[in-house]
Amino acid sequence: MKDERDEAGFVKDIRKQSVDFPGWYQDVVRKAELADYSPVRGCMVMRPLGYGLWERIQRALDDLFKQTGVENWYFPALIPLSFLEKEQEHVEGFEPEFAMVTRGGGKELEEPLVLRPTSETMIASVLRNYIHSYRDLPVLTNQWNNVFRWELRTRLFLRTMEFLWQEGHTFHETAEEAEAQVLEKLECYRVIAEDWCAIPVFKGRKSETEKFAGAQYSMAIEGIMRDGKALQMGTSHFFGQNFSRAYDLTFTGRTNELQHPYSTSWGMSTRMVGSIVMAHGDDSGLQLPPRIAPIQLVIVPIFRSDAERAQIEAALAPVLRSLATIRVRADWRQERPGYKFNEWELKGVPLRLEIGPRDLAKGEASLVRRLDRVREPVKLGELERAVPAMLESIQTAMLTRALEFRKAHTVRLSSLEEMVRHFESSTGFVITPWCQDAACELTVKDRTTATTRVILDEPAQGSCAVCGRPATATVVWAKAY
Amino acid sequence: MKDERDEAGFVKDIRKQSVDFPGWYQDVVRKAELADYSPVRGCMVMRPLGYGLWERIQRALDDLFKQTGVENWYFPALIPLSFLEKEQEHVEGFEPEFAMVTRGGGKELEEPLVLRPTSETMIASVLRNYIHSYRDLPVLTNQWNNVFRWELRTRLFLRTMEFLWQEGHTFHETAEEAEAQVLEKLECYRVIAEDWCAIPVFKGRKSETEKFAGAQYSMAIEGIMRDGKALQMGTSHFFGQNFSRAYDLTFTGRTNELQHPYSTSWGMSTRMVGSIVMAHGDDSGLQLPPRIAPIQLVIVPIFRSDAERAQIEAALAPVLRSLATIRVRADWRQERPGYKFNEWELKGVPLRLEIGPRDLAKGEASLVRRLDRVREPVKLGELERAVPAMLESIQTAMLTRALEFRKAHTVRLSSLEEMVRHFESSTGFVITPWCQDAACELTVKDRTTATTRVILDEPAQGSCAVCGRPATATVVWAKAY
Numbered sequence: 024m025k026d027e028r029d030e031a032g033f034v035k036d037i038r039k040q041s042v043d044f045p046g047w048y049q050d051v052v053r054k055a056e057l058a059d060y061s062p063v064r065g066c067m068v069m070r071p072l073g074y075g076l077w078e079r080i081q082r083a084l085d086d087l088f089k090q091t092g093v094e095n096w097y098f099p100a101l102i103p104l105s106f107l108e109k110e111q112e113h114v115e116g117f118e119p120e121f122a123m124v125t126r127g128g129g130k131e132l133e134e135p136l137v138l139r140p141t142s143e144t145m146i147a148s149v150l151r152n153y154i155h156s157y158r159d160l161p162v163l164t165n166q167w168n169n170v171f172r173w174e175l176r177t178r179l180f181l182r183t184m185e186f187l188w189q190e191g192h193t194f195h196e197t198a199e200e201a202e203a204q205v206l207e208k209l210e211c212y213r214v215i216a217e218d219w220c221a222i223p224v225f226k227g228r229k230s231e232t233e234k235f236a237g238a239q240y241s242m243a244i245e246g247i248m249r250d251g252k253a254l255q256m257g258t259s260h261f262f263g264q265n266f267s268r269a270y271d272l273t274f275t276g277r278t279n280e281l282q283h284p285y286s287t288s289w290g291m292s293t294r295m296v297g298s299i300v301m302a303h304g305d306d307s308g309l310q311l312p313p314r315i316a317p318i319q320l321v322i323v324p325i326f327r328s329d330a331e332r333a334q335i336e337a338a339l340a341p342v343l344r345s346l347a348t349i350r351v352r353a354d355w356r357q358e359r360p361g362y363k364f365n366e367w368e369l370k371g372v373p374l375r376l377e378i379g380p381r382d383l384a385k386g387e388a389s390l391v392r393r394l395d396r397v398r399e400p401v402k403l404g405e406l407e408r409a410v411p412a413m414l415e416s417i418q419t420a421m422l423t424r425a426l427e428f429r430k431a432h433t434v435r436l437s438s439l440e441e442m443v444r445h446f447e448s449s450t451g452f453v454i455t456p457w458c459q460d461a462a463c464e465l466t467v468k469d470r471t472t473a474t475t476r477v478i479l480d481e482p483a484q485g486s487c488a489v490c491g492r493p494a495t496a497t498v499v500w501a502k503a504y
Numbered sequence: 505m506k507d508e509r510d511e512a513g514f515v516k517d518i519r520k521q522s523v524d525f526p527g528w529y530q531d532v533v534r535k536a537e538l539a540d541y542s543p544v545r546g547c548m549v550m551r552p553l554g555y556g557l558w559e560r561i562q563r564a565l566d567d568l569f570k571q572t573g574v575e576n577w578y579f580p581a582l583i584p585l586s587f588l589e590k591e592q593e594h595v596e597g598f599e600p601e602f603a604m605v606t607r608g609g610g611k612e613l614e615e616p617l618v619l620r621p622t623s624e625t626m627i628a629s630v631l632r633n634y635i636h637s638y639r640d641l642p643v644l645t646n647q648w649n650n651v652f653r654w655e656l657r658t659r660l661f662l663r664t665m666e667f668l669w670q671e672g673h674t675f676h677e678t679a680e681e682a683e684a685q686v687l688e689k690l691e692c693y694r695v696i697a698e699d700w701c702a703i704p705v706f707k708g709r710k711s712e713t714e715k716f717a718g719a720q721y722s723m724a725i726e727g728i729m730r731d732g733k734a735l736q737m738g739t740s741h742f743f744g745q746n747f748s749r750a751y752d753l754t755f756t757g758r759t760n761e762l763q764h765p766y767s768t769s770w771g772m773s774t775r776m777v778g779s780i781v782m783a784h785g786d787d788s789g790l791q792l793p794p795r796i797a798p799i800q801l802v803i804v805p806i807f808r809s810d811a812e813r814a815q816i817e818a819a820l821a822p823v824l825r826s827l828a829t830i831r832v833r834a835d836w837r838q839e840r841p842g843y844k845f846n847e848w849e850l851k852g853v854p855l856r857l858e859i860g861p862r863d864l865a866k867g868e869a870s871l872v873r874r875l876d877r878v879r880e881p882v883k884l885g886e887l888e889r890a891v892p893a894m895l896e897s898i899q900t901a902m903l904t905r906a907l908e909f910r911k912a913h914t915v916r917l918s919s920l921e922e923m924v925r926h927f928e929s930s931t932g933f934v935i936t937p938w939c940q941d942a943a944c945e946l947t948v949k950d951r952t953t954a955t956t957r958v959i960l961d962e963p964a965q966g967s968c969a970v971c972g973r974p975a976t977a978t979v980v981w982a983k984a985y
Contacts, residue, residue: 097558127654173609
């Protein structure tokens with residue numbers, strides 16, 4: 024809301040994406056009013072545009088989950104330290120990031136409470152009370168909540184001390200069923216990323232090095248940002264019986280013996296909002312995919328007098344009624360049109376309608392796409408048909424553009440030397456055969472800073488690009504957030 | 505999910521509402537699987553039915569807020585202690601309930617962080633950065649979040665250490681506008697209580713004694729529970745310039761002078777779920793108003809063989825399609841019908857459809873209302889029309905019944921002796937003239953345990969029922985949660 028216009032009356036410049044990507048990102052997030060730093064170190068304030076994107080992701084994802092039988096619960100945010108300590112690998116992974124409540128109601132607590140970094144330990148402890156027989160399974164829980172990880176280097180949306188996410192936790196009779204669940208939820212995330220956010224992703228398994236603390240294996244979706252770096256956008260974990268065993272969760276099976284259920288967890292966070300900024304934005308600011316844009320169409324009326332304004336208002340009234348299914352904002356502020364165009368471009372509104380007295384005389388308006396600034400005159404009576412069609416075409420074009428970008432930034436290589444040379448001058452995804460030895464990951468990380476992102480679901484061929492031994496996997500490498 | 509059937513095969517009895525109301529409440533909340541105590545003292549686990557009610561309240565309330573121009577934000581959950589200390593009255597009100605984070609990332613913090621008990625102090629501190637001119641006003645924020653109050657005596661939904669709510673915070677140029685906002689949001693709460701939850705409420709101002717810490721005045725809606733006790737179901741506060749002054753929030757006004765905006769805050773919490781239990785439930789369990797019931801119609805098929813089951817399934821298929829706008833659950837579990845009837849009554853599903861081979865032969869089914877167990881045979885082809893109509897009539901009947909209950913439990917009295925006598929033998933609302941002196945509240949509280957709930961928007965008449973001086977208000981008294 025603070026006025027940051029430059030001399031020409033435009034909203035102040037943001038740094039150039041091609042010159043200073045992190046600076047560009049921070050400027051866009053703050054100036055487009057998605058989010059801001061807060062007075063608390065490492066915590067952010069999500070402003071209405073940023074939260075609005077999250078709300079739409081939430082709604083879409085929640086609908087997908089419910090279609091698969093998931094039910095929402097809410098579990099306590101405070102976890103006794105002793106709970107967390109029951110699963111060794113898990114606590115070691117998260118302990119350095121604990122935020123601890125040691126005082127409550129004016130007294131020192133006997134046992135500190137940890138602000139949940141994730142809720143596997145709490146949920147296993149609670150569901151022990153509800154799972155007794157194979158008839159109680161599966162239990163498919165999800166919760167929408169805040170989690171806390173004491174991060175030292177933070178970046179808006181991408182890494183903050185507190186963030187919002189959903190965490191699903193499920194319990195199953197068999198490993199097969201749990202593993203199918205892991206894949207099903209990963210597919211939900213792919214749908215959100217690709218079909219809603221127009222960001223193509225690679226889906227696959229994480230390496231042993233990169234998996235979640237306490238998981239038997241982890242799967243993830245990874246997208247590419249405009250700087251060629253990878254971003255993990257959603258993860259889905261198979262725990263086998265690890266957590267059930269650690270938390271003494273048992274059920275009586277079909278043949279009457281006591282067993283530990285198999286469990287999974289999966290999460291997607293407000294980081295998704297950052298991915299939308301970085302996958303689609305340009306030097307003018309955000310570009311929001313129509314399906315998740317809080318405002319899909321902004322109307323900028325152009326008038327010099329109250330009489331002209333009244334004429335435009337009258338002409339727009341039936342148009343607005345005909346666009347009832349579209350998320351429309353009309354900008355009647357007393358500002359120059361150029362200022363408004365600039366602001367709504369910065370905020371990434373996919374489609375802009377301009378209408379002034381001359382348009383009105385012709386019974387038309389102009390539609391301008393944020394994507395490519397293509398301008399098209401449309402008869403007022405045609406808008407009801409044209410606007411949804413253009414939004415649909417923008418959604419498709421954004422995914423296509425992102426796919427082309429990824430294609431242009433993905434190479435298949437077969438030797439360490441090629442990888443080193445590649446990452447010296449460029450970013451993007453590198454696909455190679457790999458032996459799955461962590462030593463090879465370490466070598467590549469040391470020489471390029473790139474890490475394995477996901478193991479693709481395709482047959483391993485040839486020899487490991489790093490060590491030359493027979494490959495057992497086809498893996499995607501990238502410098503990553 | 506744990507099987508708690510008694511010998512007759514029914515879900516175990518709950519304590520009698522008329523004999524032990526708190527025991528009844530706890531049994532219903534836990535056995536209907538709304539919520540449960542968690543392994544963390546004072547914190548609860550919201551199970552899918554309880555959370556499902558909250559989700560529907562959230563959706564309805566959020567829609568109402570958005571219609572009034574409110575935008576959702578998200579502010580940090582951790583508040584530096586020094587922020588909270590800037591408003592004296594406010595910090596004194598909440599300090600005894602602080603939960604404090606003193607360690608993070610393995611280190612002692614220089615300044616403790618308080619888990620938000622409410623966010624006035626954080627939001628004023630943040631919005632300072634965005635409010636500069638009268639053109640930036642009003643700012644209408646809301647957030648859906650968790651808050652923490654270190655409560656010693658907890659009760660599921662009604663009072664827990666962590667709970668979910670929304671907190672709205674708005675900033676205005678003038679006192680008039682802010683005061684209109686306070687009323688507007690109170691009216692949103694009335695709509696949720698009466699039109700969605702079928703709980704009639706008294707709306708009004710809180711006394712000085714009962715107001716929010718730091719407010720100039722507070723308003724609330726108060727409903728009556730089946731034990732005759734009052735429950736505060738939503739509050740809306742006018743702060744004047746208190747918080748703006750304490751947090752040095754200023755703007756340049758229309759005549760160029762620096763001013764403090766007027767602010768408000770308003771909240772409704774998961775306590776609403778408890779109010780639904782206590783306002784409508786009976787000895788058989790919950791009764792959910794159709795508009796917010798996660799399941800509106802449960803279908804209990806009655807069959808003895810796979811062939812019968814197949815016939816019923818075939819007959820129900822078109823029925824289910826015709827009821828696409830209704831939230832339906834079909835219960836095909838291998839349990840006796842009586843067991844299922846019992847369970848769905850306990851869980852408060854407003855309408856039950858029973859269908860067996862004999863019904864099928866007549867091309868009909870029976871609809872049974874949870875409200876009064878009235879059973880009505882309906883032709884299958886008629887269900888598309890009958891089900892929504894019956895749900896609507898149940899919603900209306902529930903509000904009417906609650907209104908009648910309140911009427912039967914509300915008296916107008918004019919002396920302290922009458923009040924004492926009344927509260928010795930009964931509960932409910934007592935309306936009296938009052939002088940607004942806190943000493944009178946203290947007298948009444950000492951002698952009856954009743955407190956003032958709200959001051960009604962009606963002219964004061966006669967003399968204060970407690971002290972006999974001229975009355976300045978008409979006030980509602982009750983024993984309250």
